[in-house]
Amino acid sequence: xxxxxxxxxxxxxxxxxxxxxxxxxxxxxxxxxxxxxxxxxxxxxxxxxxxxxxxxxxxxxxxxxxxxxxxxxxxxxxxxxxxxxxxxxxxxxxxxxxxxxxxxxxxxxxxxxxxxxxxxxxxxxxxxxxxxx
Amino acid sequence: xxxxxxxxxxxxxxxxxxxxxxxxxxxxxxxxxxxxxxxxxxxxxxxxxxxxxxxxxxxxxxxxxxxxxxxxxxxxxxxxxxxxxxxxxxxxxxxxxxxxxxxxxxxxxxxxxxxxxxxxxxxxxxxxxxxxx
DNA sequence: CGTTGTCAACGATGACCTTCGTAGCGATCG
DNA sequence: CGATCGCTACGAAGGTCATCGTTGACAACG
Numbered sequence: 001x002x003x004x005x006x007x008x009x010x011x012x013x014x015x016x017x018x019x020x021x022x023x024x025x026x027x028x029x030x031x032x033x034x035x036x037x038x039x040x041x042x043x044x045x046x047x048x049x050x051x052x053x054x055x056x057x058x059x060x061x062x063x064x065x066x067x068x069x070x071x072x073x074x075x076x077x078x079x080x081x082x083x084x085x086x087x088x089x090x091x092x093x094x095x096x097x098x099x100x101x102x103x104x105x106x107x108x109x110x111x112x113x114x115x116x117x118x119x120x121x122x123x124x125x126x127x128x129x130x131x132x133x
Numbered sequence: 134x135x136x137x138x139x140x141x142x143x144x145x146x147x148x149x150x151x152x153x154x155x156x157x158x159x160x161x162x163x164x165x166x167x168x169x170x171x172x173x174x175x176x177x178x179x180x181x182x183x184x185x186x187x188x189x190x191x192x193x194x195x196x197x198x199x200x201x202x203x204x205x206x207x208x209x210x211x212x213x214x215x216x217x218x219x220x221x222x223x224x225x226x227x228x229x230x231x232x233x234x235x236x237x238x239x240x241x242x243x244x245x246x247x248x249x250x251x252x253x254x255x256x257x258x259x260x261x262x263x264x265x266x
Numbered sequence: 267c268g269t270t271g272t273c274a275a276c277g278a279t280g281a282c283c284t285t286c287g288t289a290g291c292g293a294t295c296g
Numbered sequence: 297c298g299a300t301c302g303c304t305a306c307g308a309a310g311g312t313c314a315t316c317g318t319t320g321a322c323a324a325c326g
Contacts, residue, residue: 106255123239130243179318
């Protein structure tokens, strides 16, 4: 009857936590009020504050004083969080097949030619990187 | 002080739930004992049963009798769950950029030439699908 | 027929998530 | 100066998650 241990660091974000991290990644940093505004203002001020304090306890963000308020700064990088999340999905849902993942992604949404071209370039770069070593 | 409502259907899976759904997707179906074995046997029988009952309550699986036991069958398809999870990630972490997502994916792991070729084919198909309509 | 083993149902437990109410503190306004 | 405002700190409330103990059925073994 243990429940899960508090994630002292490293794993994943819950929905609300991800909402908040998303704002910080996009803006670079944010005070409580700024984050709350970016979320549309439909959550209470103290709720956002509490989430930020919990995220700090998990070492996902830190803060520095700015006037009377705190400015919160992400410590975890979005690319790292994204890599973890993608690994989880490709393993648990697509049985390790990146091809199936990509197929699901492109079928899910209509991408422009430019987007598809850029994705192709990503694959080209990956291949070139492979070849030259 | 509300907490989140129990997800009566549709959204996402928690870690353990995903472990279990992953087994059912891979095997097609499973009894409690089969799922438990597939997970490595390091969780209690009643834990697995309970999770399956919760998943059934969420309408992610159903069951039919098989001898004295129940056989659980996934109702949610992996591709749908994958699509939802990918949308969440691309929006919240990669700010809507599928290119960034793909770049993170291919940098995270070393793919073989065959895998990269297959991913390229996925993009080709997507483009062809776009052109012919 | 009693013991043993497999199985589903139920309830409890402990940790966490998300939401706020309330309080305290300093600055600003009137 | 007193009221108010913006801010952080504290803690509680109600819900989920993940785990399992216990119970009761039922069948198979000896």
